[in-house]
Amino acid sequence: MKQSKLIAARYRLDTKIGAPYGSQIWNARTIDDNRIVTVKLIKKEARSNHVEKLFRFQRDAEILKTSPHPGIQRLLDFGEHEGDYFIASEKMTGMSLDDLLRESDTLPLKKFFPIGIALAESLAHAHDHKVWHGGIRPENVILVPSGNGEQTLLTDFQHDLLWELSAAPHDTMLCLFAYRAPEQSGVLRRPVDGRSDLYSLGILLYHLLTGRPPYEHADVYSLMHLHIASHPEQVRSVRPDIPEALERLVLKLLSKEPGDRYPSAALLAKDLHNVAEHGENKEKTAAVARGAAYPDISTGHVRFAGRSREKSALLAAYQKAVDHNGSVVILRGEAGIGKTRLVETVHEEIRRHGSILVHADYKEIEHPLPYSGIFRPLNRFFHFMDLFAADTRASLEERIKSTIGDLGALFTPHLPRLAEIAPPSSPVPSLAGEQEKIRFDEVLLNLLGELAAHFPALILFIDNIQWADTDTLLFLKKVSRGRQLGNLLFLLTERPGRDAVSAEKTRLLEELETGDLLVMELGPLSPIDVRQMVSFMLGDSSDDILSLGDIVFQKTAGNALFVKEFVSMLLRDELIAYDGGWKIAFDRIHLLPLTDNVAMLLLKLIADLPDTDNEILSAASVIGKEFDFTSLAGCFNEFSPDDIFRAVERAQTDNILLTDGNHILFSHDTVHQYFYTRIPDATRAASHEKAARYFEKQAGTADH
Incomplete structure (x- = not known):
């Protein structure tokens, strides 16, 4: 045996x-x-x-x-x-919701409510401990027989983190993305947190009530698009017997904007109890899924506020690209002023039209390969292309072949997927001198144009062009001078001040800005914008909250990061507190220091950090104002990954660091500079050398 x-x-x-x-x-x-x-x-x-x-x-x-x-x-x-x-x-013995749904398309309400309430309460417990599930689906819910009927168990917390999904079969990906929030798609640059779980739970509750998920499609990319851009059919149009309040509750969970969903699983459980008890009693369920509620703003992601003029200008540039009049746009502003956040917000709108945005960013310390500002977004495009429907993908591949032919061999060292799509049948003949570069640029622009022609618009978003490679800057300079870009749109961000930029790059940036392009300067938020931001943060737009917004503007001078930190500080110090409504200590808030000292408040938190955390964050400051976990661990392997993870997590909790889900950002220049100056002069050069060696080694991987 x-x-x-x-x-x-x-x-x-x-x-x-x-x-x-x-x-x-x-x-x-x-x-x-x-x-x-x-x-x-x-x-x-x-x-x-x-x-x-x-x-x-x-x-x-x-x-x-x-x-x-x-x-x-x-x-x-x-x-x-x-x-x-x-x-x-x-070991649990029972039936999964997946099995149950195969037996019965929909659930009666007497069975639905115990399941929904139990799942909300389980999530509330996990979220109270800052643990997200990340993969709520029918197969991850088990109904276990018990003496009182059935117990609902939620399983497989964060198991999706352990899989490399890029090679997963198509059916597996469809199953995963049927229940994932828009911010989990990888298309939008947003953090994933407890509100993502609530969206997934909303999908599950919708499925239990109607017999199907709200969004279904035969290919993964189109399914992701539906989550980002479409709105579900009303629950009561499929299931007219359910209470209006329950439909309201489920649709609130399915909001595209995380800030429009339930602020907590605990509040969701409370509302589910209410509807289960009172059903069609509209008076007693009138408050369900409505009204202000104390939100959790510790996630670092606050609903976008203000910037209406700049947002309109970007949308106008996008519409011109849709109308085959593409262009180059530069957004210039200090770190943390909201450049990337503005682009993300516009991206959410244009994504609903079926357009595609692909992104590249540069770090201060790296030495990127030539044209990396173009090839990095293109490699991301080819990654998304693998998620397209088979007929869409085949059509695109044919267009690529007919556009570049054997000349695709020019790019295959940088775009390995291209060698599979359009393998060259003969070598590319060499050209003399400048003609080689002219041909390279022309074929590259033709490739971009052909890809863009398949969609309403293709947007290349390049972050921090002040650190871009020379060839990318020269290419952008060329396309900004009277070229017909069709439905291509280049969105670039730049920080003001070029003291740390080489003379050659400074010259190229200055020449780039003399082209036929739009340069938008992003300054501080206006008083009205700050009012709106504070209102979004606190989930309330009463007169007291608007008055608080005016004070916050005076204290922060409209710096978006300062606004968030200042309000967070007021919450920490209980100068504003929620008890059925907001209690605001206006007299004490008026006495607080002005904007230049807000960063000093963060430094007080820094002083309480463990020594190891200080050393790790000082090492991170060498990489620049923003970094990622993998780069930090790779540059400075004297720190264990566990120590790095915990140091970053503690710093994010205190808003010393912020995150957009992919990158980590020092919350203010003063904070970044504080950690950088902690590095002894004798070891600073060696730290820079370590980081430079790591990024040089990774450059080939990043650009291929």
């Missing part, structure tokens, strides 16, 4: 009970006490090797182990065995 497999000397596999993408799920027994458990193996060929994701999973798993909840499946163990990840969990 074949010996059953032993995992990590702690679990003996017994019976395989499932094999979803890249994994196996087993009934197993513990070696020490012969207890039955569930073991999931994530195979090495499908596992993610992203260090930050692994540490986030381990951190969240440890929190849930030490803070259990009856509605959450207990995770017992996690580790690595022969290259595979393994996750051991409490």
